[in-house]
Structure formats: C-alpha cells, structure tokens
Amino acid sequence: xxxxxxxxxxxxxxxxxxxxxxxxxxxxxxxxxxxxxxxxxxxxxxxxxxxxxxxxxxxxxxxxxxxxxxxxxxxxxxxxxxxxxxxxxxxxxxxxxxxxxxxxxxxxxxxxxxxxxxxxxxxxxxxxxxxxxxxxxxxxxxxxxxxxxxxxxxxxxxxxxxxxxxxxxxxxxxxxxxxxxxxxxxxxxxxxxxxxxxxxxxxx
Amino acid sequence: xxxxxxxxxxxxxxxxxxxxxxxxxxxxxxxxxxxxxxxxxxxxxxxxxxxxxxxxxxxxxxxxxxxxxxxxxxxxxxxxxxxxxxxxxxxxxxxxxxxxxxxxxxxxxxxxxxxxxxxxxxxxxxxxxxxxxxxxxxxxxxxxxxxxxxxxxxxxxxxxxxxxxxxxxxxxxxxxxxxxxxxxxxxxxxxxxxxxxxxxxxxx
DNA sequence: GTCTATAGCAGGATAGAC
DNA sequence: GTCTATCCTGCTATAGAC
Numbered sequence: 428x429x430x431x432x433x434x435x436x437x438x439x440x441x442x443x444x445x446x447x448x449x450x451x452x453x454x455x456x457x458x459x460x461x462x463x464x465x466x467x468x469x470x471x472x473x474x475x476x477x478x479x480x481x482x483x484x485x486x487x488x489x490x491x492x493x494x495x496x497x498x499x500x501x502x503x504x505x506x507x508x509x510x511x512x513x514x515x516x517x518x519x520x521x522x523x524x525x526x527x528x529x530x531x532x533x534x535x536x537x538x539x540x541x542x543x544x545x546x547x548x549x550x551x552x553x554x555x556x557x558x559x560x561x562x563x564x565x566x567x568x569x570x571x572x573x574x575x576x577x578x579x580x581x582x583x584x585x586x587x588x589x590x591x592x593x594x595x596x597x598x599x600x601x602x603x604x605x606x607x608x609x610x611x612x613x614x615x616x617x618x619x620x621x622x623x624x625x626x627x628x629x630x631x
Numbered sequence: 632x633x634x635x636x637x638x639x640x641x642x643x644x645x646x647x648x649x650x651x652x653x654x655x656x657x658x659x660x661x662x663x664x665x666x667x668x669x670x671x672x673x674x675x676x677x678x679x680x681x682x683x684x685x686x687x688x689x690x691x692x693x694x695x696x697x698x699x700x701x702x703x704x705x706x707x708x709x710x711x712x713x714x715x716x717x718x719x720x721x722x723x724x725x726x727x728x729x730x731x732x733x734x735x736x737x738x739x740x741x742x743x744x745x746x747x748x749x750x751x752x753x754x755x756x757x758x759x760x761x762x763x764x765x766x767x768x769x770x771x772x773x774x775x776x777x778x779x780x781x782x783x784x785x786x787x788x789x790x791x792x793x794x795x796x797x798x799x800x801x802x803x804x805x806x807x808x809x810x811x812x813x814x815x816x817x818x819x820x821x822x823x824x825x826x827x828x829x830x831x832x833x834x835x
Numbered sequence: 836g837t838c839t840a841t842a843g844c845a846g847g848a849t850a851g852a853c
Numbered sequence: 854g855t856c857t858a859t860c861c862t863g864c865t866a867t868a869g870a871c
Contacts, residue, residue, distance in 0.1 A: 436854080436855090449744075449745075449746055450745065450746040450747060451658075451745060451746070451747060452656065452657075452658055452741070452744075452745050453656075453658075453659075454655075454656055454657075454658035454659040455657075455658040455745070457845075457846060457847080458846080458847060458848085459845080459846075459847090467855095468855060468856055468857090469847095469848095469856095470848095470849085470855075470856065470857085471854075471855065471856085473847090473848065473849075474854070474855080475854095478847075478848075479847070479848095533744045533746075536740075536744055537656070537741045537744050537745070539803075539806070540653075540656075540737045540740055540741050540802060541653075541654065541655060541656050541659070541741070542653055542654040542655075542737075542806075543654060543655060547806065547810060550806070550807070550810045550811075576817070579811070579813050579817060579818075579821060580821045580824070582811055582813070583813075583818055583821035583822055583825055584821065584824075584825040584828075584829075586807070587796045587799055587800055587822055587825060587826075588792070588796055588825045588826065588829040588830070591795060591796055591799040592791045592792055592795055592796060595791055595795040595799070596791055598744060599743075602743070602746075602751065602754070603754070603790070606751060606754045607754070607783070607786060609783050609786070609787075613780070613783060614783075614787055617783060617784045617787035617788065618787050618791055620784070620788075621787055621788040621791060621792045621833075621835070622791075622792065624788075624833040624834070624835060625788075625792040625829040625830050625832075625833050626792070626829050628829075628832070628833065629825075629828040629829045629832065630828070631825070631828060640836080640837090661863075661864060661865085662864080662865065662866085663863080663864075663865090671837095672837060672838055672839090673838095673865095673866095674837075674838065674839085674866095674867085675836075675837065675838085677865090677866065677867075678836070678837080679836095682865075682866075683865075683866095
C-alpha cells in the first residue's frame, strides 16, 4: 500500500524529495540523492519535472490545493451540522491535518525565510486560511482592496498569534520534545492549553 | 565607520556571510560569493575559518553570547532601578535588539528547521531567555532535572505563544508588509496590541 | 596575513539508445 | 517511459609564493 513499489514514479519522486528537503533543506539536497532515495532513475526526474525548482513548486502547489480542499470541507461541515464545534476541537482537527504534512510545511517555511523574490507559499497558505476564517476577507485578483486598518489589525493578530504558533508547534514539536526532554502527548496537551488561554481567550 | 574598508577581514567576512545566508540560505550560498561580497580573497576565509560550517557556527556562537549579555544587562537594569518597567516596554526593547539581528535569526531558524543532527541554536537561544524569565529555571550541565509538569507547561507556553510570535514578527515583518501591503509602523502597533491581548493577558 | 592557481569532485542538466 | 553515459559548470578546499 504505502510501499515504494506500489507508487507511481512521480509519487515516489515527490515523496523522496519531501523527506530529503525537510531533512537537509532544498539547496542541501541533490537531484542525485532524490533519485537514489526514490529508487528512480535520475533522468526520470527531468522527464517529469522541468528542473529542481519545478519539483519543489509542484510540492507547494499540491499542498495549497489540499489546504483549500480541507478548509472548504471543514467550514462547510461545521456550518451544516447544527452542532456548534468548539474552537479547540477545530484546532485539534487542524493540527492533525497539518502534522501529516509537517515535512512540506517545514520546507515551505525554510524557503519563506529566504530573502529572494520567489513566491512565498507560506503567506499564500496563511491567506487561504484567513479567507475562510475572517468574515469578509478577500484578496485574489488585482482588485484594489479597502485595506482598512481593522482588516490589517485582524490579519496581524491572526497570523502572528494564531497561525504562527500552530505552524511552529507542528514543525518543531518533535525536535522540541527531543531537546527539552518532553513527552509528546504532554507537549500537545500543554500547547492546546496555552493556545486556549492566549489566542482563543482574547476578545479580538 | 560602518564602511567595508574600516572593518577587519573577519568582520567583513562575517557581515557578508550573514547577509548572503539570510538572502539565499546557508547551502544556497557559495564561499566564492561570500568572498566577493566581502571584498576579501577567498583563501582568507579558509585562513580564518576551518570551513563553511565553522563560519556559520561562529556567527551563531557570537549571537548566543550577545543575547546572554543583553539578557543579563536588561534584567539587572530592571531590578536595580526602583521603577517597574511594563511588560510591553520590555518587549519593545527586545524587538529592537532582535530586529538588528534579524538576518542571523532567520538563518538560525532555517537551520533549526532542518532535521539533521546539528546543534539547534534556535532552541539554545530560547533556553537562555527562559533561564532569565522563568524563576527557578535551570538547564546547563548533565544534572538531571526535576522535569516537573509545571515547568514543562511553562516552557511550552513561553516558547510557542511568547518566543515564537516575537521571533516570527522579527523575521517576517518586512516580507509580511510587502506581501499584505501593510505599513511597517502600523504592523508593529498591531503586533504589540495582539501580543498584549494574548500572551501578556493570560494568567499563566 | 594576503594572493594565485589549481586540484578534485559533485552538482544540475541533457542527448540519445531502447 | 526508462536507462546509460556524459557534459560542463561551479563548488569546497588546499598548496605554495609573497
């Protein structure tokens, strides 16, 4: 099922690249190494992808689509059912979704930290989240927005005290527990408590 | 004063490396490029540093010492003077200190995100901060700690809802304002407000 | 301490047979 | 779609003159 042999070539490449990029960074990973780990001939990588950049961009585009899909589903489900879902439950569900993709997210963050002029997929993802969470948030297209102070205020708040801590928890969880000798389940419990008492408790 | 010519060779190298690592990442930056930007002969880099890794580690060790010094001074000053300094004022002072070093901090974070087994200077820095901020926090040495649940809880809270948002604001501030078309001063104002209403407002 | 020159190899990418 | 062989640039690192 999840064994290498049963996956398509493209899938094998993407999976290997994801693991290696997360482990060693994009520039620290050679195409040779990806081919080796994916158990695929190097030329096949250039058959399926224009170059190394095209490879990482495909990864990013895919997760963007997945996130879009997840958000639509999640918000639709929550408004369909009469049941009010608590913020904390939604966060747990979100953490679960994100944890499965934590390697790509790490890579996205590394690339977003660089100063070069590439597309910032980290911000793009955040934008998608805000579009669902903040009522009346629009961005797409060249439309000039009424960049009201209130919206800017909400954005800063949502990003730096909401989105960022969650993403940080996802990408640093494991390394954190190793370094500070903390049990993983405990860390999760403490994080949810912290998040509830800070971001979720504020009357923004 | 701050012109290239007045700096020592080592200083020129470190400064150029810092800018390039922040712009393109550690692995994305060649020693050739560093030499060129620093206006220094490449062989000089290998004269002063064992290799490229030694170069980045020197940067990290230096900022660790600077942080240590800053924290000692800041906490000493605040307890000396009878004047109670508000949390928010301390945060602003801290942001100022960190902003001047945002490039190294970005690099530290990129490296911390990688999965390899190098020293995690990002966590090391956080540890130093906690040592000053959390009463009774000790770590150093092989001493086995009473890793009480309470301390672990505090650590998670301080790191993910305090340290991380601040660091994220420092490293993403500029890129954020570009992307979301936000004025830099406004962003700072909104961030401080957000931080006050979340991390600082919780009764942890 | 500073510079030139170069070793030695790994990297991204492609041509072309099957 | 898959594989072999290869190009060639650019990389880290060092030797050795001054």
